[in-house]
Amino acid sequence: MPFAQLGLSEPVLTGVRAAGYVQPTPIQLRAIPLVMEGRDLIGSAQTGTGKTAAFALPILSRLGTPAPGPRCLVLEPTRELAAQVETAFRDYARFTKLQVAVAYGGVGYGLQNEALRKGVDILVATPGRLLDHLGRGTLRLDRVQYLVLDEADRMLDMGFLPDVKRIIEKCARKRHTSLFSATIPPEIETLIRWAMHAPEVVEIGVRRPRRKRWHAIYPCRPGRRPTCCWPFRSS
Numbered sequence: 001m002p003f004a005q006l007g008l009s010e011p012v013l014t015g016v017r018a019a020g021y022v023q024p025t026p027i028q029l030r031a032i033p034l035v036m037e038g039r040d041l042i043g044s045a046q047t048g049t050g051k052t053a054a055f056a057l058p059i060l061s062r063l064g065t066p067a068p069g070p071r072c073l074v075l076e077p078t079r080e081l082a083a084q085v086e087t088a089f090r091d092y093a094r095f096t097k098l099q100v101a102v103a104y105g106g107v108g109y110g111l112q113n114e115a116l117r118k119g120v121d122i123l124v125a126t127p128g129r130l131l132d133h134l135g136r137g138t139l140r141l142d143r144v145q146y147l148v149l150d151e152a153d154r155m156l157d158m159g160f161l162p163d164v165k166r167i168i169e170k171c172a173r174k175r176h177t178s179l180f181s182a183t184i185p186p187e188i189e190t191l192i193r194w195a196m197h198a199p200e201v202v203e204i205g206v207r208r209p210r211r212k213r214w215h216a217i218y219p220c221r222p223g224r225r226p227t228c229c230w231p232f233r234s235s
């Protein structure tokens, strides 16, 4: 099925063609119609499957034209991912009038404040810097209609889940939420139950088992440290 049959808006389809995409990937085929219908979505797919376009294209189509916002918030665990996803949104949105901005830590506030002051439709952010903006009063989230929690299992591993929950509490209650995660550990399941409404699950490829780490302590005298690490293992 070509992109044109997925119900995307004309400016977004033009962006897709300009990006050189001919056929939707499997996750795009399954996820785009669900987000277009306004369903909450759990995507179990890894980077490289085309998952960014799977959520960006329908959200851009549904946002339509600029309005006070941000109306879409995408949370990413790292600044690199945030920058990458912002670039993808900008590419897909370039034939729309929608404004995209990014906010992550480790850089000054100047450009981010300016973008937020001018008004953004889509904000891609890391949790820490987003909370800083909320604390400084440079951002409000009560207009967020589309919330995307990307790489949720990595956010959990990096200890961001409490921040993510605080952010979700600031978002509008009436919203569409998409969550992407290569694994669904119990903490993410709890988050799903709390933050999502009757989500549809789209699973692409084999769900990667959660990595188990084994730790053991073997006391030994100085100078008798074993050269072989087995059974210390990380699998």
Ligand code: AMP
Binding pocket: 020, 021, 022, 023, 024, 025, 028, 046, 047, 048, 049, 050, 051, 052, 053
């Ligand atoms: P992602 O999984 O979102 O990081 O995407 C991985 C790569 O696939 C990126 O370089 C995208 O530009 C590219 N991509 C996404 N969707 C398509 C598509 N339908 N056709 C060709 N390339 C795509």
